[in-house]
Amino acid sequence: MYLNINYSNLEKVAAENCNNYVEAEPFPSIVFDNFFNTTILEKILSDFPKNINKIGNEYKNKAEKKLSLNDPEKLSESTNNFINYLNSAPFVKFLNKLTGIKETLITDPYLVGGGLHELRNGGHLNVHADFNQHPKMKLDRRLNILIYLNHNWKENNGGHLELWDRNMKECKKKIFPLFNRMVVFSTTDFSYHGNPDIVKTDDNNSRKSIALYYYSNGRPNEERELGLHSTIFRKRPGTDDIDGNLEFKKLFGKIYFKSKKKI
Numbered sequence: 001m002y003l004n005i006n007y008s009n010l011e012k013v014a015a016e017n018c019n020n021y022v023e024a025e026p027f028p029s030i031v032f033d034n035f036f037n038t039t040i041l042e043k044i045l046s047d048f049p050k051n052i053n054k055i056g057n058e059y060k061n062k063a064e065k066k067l068s069l070n071d072p073e074k075l076s077e078s079t080n081n082f083i084n085y086l087n088s089a090p091f092v093k094f095l096n097k098l099t100g101i102k103e104t105l106i107t108d109p110y111l112v113g114g115g116l117h118e119l120r121n122g123g124h125l126n127v128h129a130d131f132n133q134h135p136k137m138k139l140d141r142r143l144n145i146l147i148y149l150n151h152n153w154k155e156n157n158g159g160h161l162e163l164w165d166r167n168m169k170e171c172k173k174k175i176f177p178l179f180n181r182m183v184v185f186s187t188t189d190f191s192y193h194g195n196p197d198i199v200k201t202d203d204n205n206s207r208k209s210i211a212l213y214y215y216s217n218g219r220p221n222e223e224r225e226l227g228l229h230s231t232i233f234r235k236r237p238g239t240d241d242i243d244g245n246l247e248f249k250k251l252f253g254k255i256y257f258k259s260k261k262k263i
Contacts, residue, residue: 070115
C-alpha cells in the first residue's frame with residue numbers, strides 16, 4: 001500500500017543497495033526516487049497544514065529559519081498512518097539491512113525534531129551534525145530519513161540538501177528536494193549536512209518534507225569521539241555561519257549558542 005514496490009521486495013532492495021550506502025561519500029547515505037506510493041504522498045501534501053507556524057514549532061535564529069510539526073494530534077490521519085508505517089517492523093528491518101547497522105534500530109514515538117518540516121521564503125538550515133542522544137529515551141541517534149513533498153520546485157528555489165566533508169572544506173553532494181525523493185543517511189559526529197542556501201520562493205510555495213530519525217541502544221566506539229552533544233553547527237568557508245553548538249539543556253526550549261566548542 002505504501003510502497004511502489006512489493007513488500008516482499010524490501011529485503012532485496014536493501015541487499016542490492018547496502019554496499020552503495022556504506023561506501024557513499026562523504027558519509028554513508030543513499031537517495032531513492034519514487035519509492036513510495038504517489039497517491040499517499042499527494043494526500044499528505046494536500047493535508048499539509050497551512051498554519052504550521054501557529055500550531056507547530058518555529059525556529060528563527062542565525063543558524064536556522066524553519067517550521068516543524070511533530071504532534072500526532074495535529075497531523076492528519078493519512079500523515080500519521082504513513083509515519084506509523086515508517087516506524088513499522090518491516091520498514092525498520094529494511095533500514096537495518098540497507099545501512100549495515102548491526103545494532104537493532106529503534107523508532108521514536110515522540111518524533112523529537114522530526115515530523116513535518118517546512119521552509120518558506122528566506123528559510124534555511126545551516127550545515128550541522130545532529131544531536132546524538134534522544135532527550136527522553138537516552139538512546140543513540142543513528143539514522144535520518146527525509147522524504148520530500150515538493151512539486152514545481154526549480155533549481156533557483158534553492159533548498160538543496162548539502163552533504164559536507166568531515167573537515168568542512170567542501171560540499172561533496174547536493175540533493176535536489178524532488179517530490180517522492182527519499183534520502184537516508186547515517187548520523188555521526190561528522191555527518192555534516194544542511195540546506196544552508198536561503199530558499200527563494202513565493203507565498204504559494206515552500207520546501208516541504210517528512211523527517212524521521214532512528215536510534216539504537218549503543219553504537220560503535222569510533223562514533224563516540226565527541227561524547228554527548230547537542231546540534232553542532234559548522235561554518236562554511238568564506239561565510240559568517242555560526243560555528244558552535246546549541247546548549248544541550250536548551251535544545252528543546254529557548255535556543256542560544258555556545259561558541260568555540262572544541263570539535
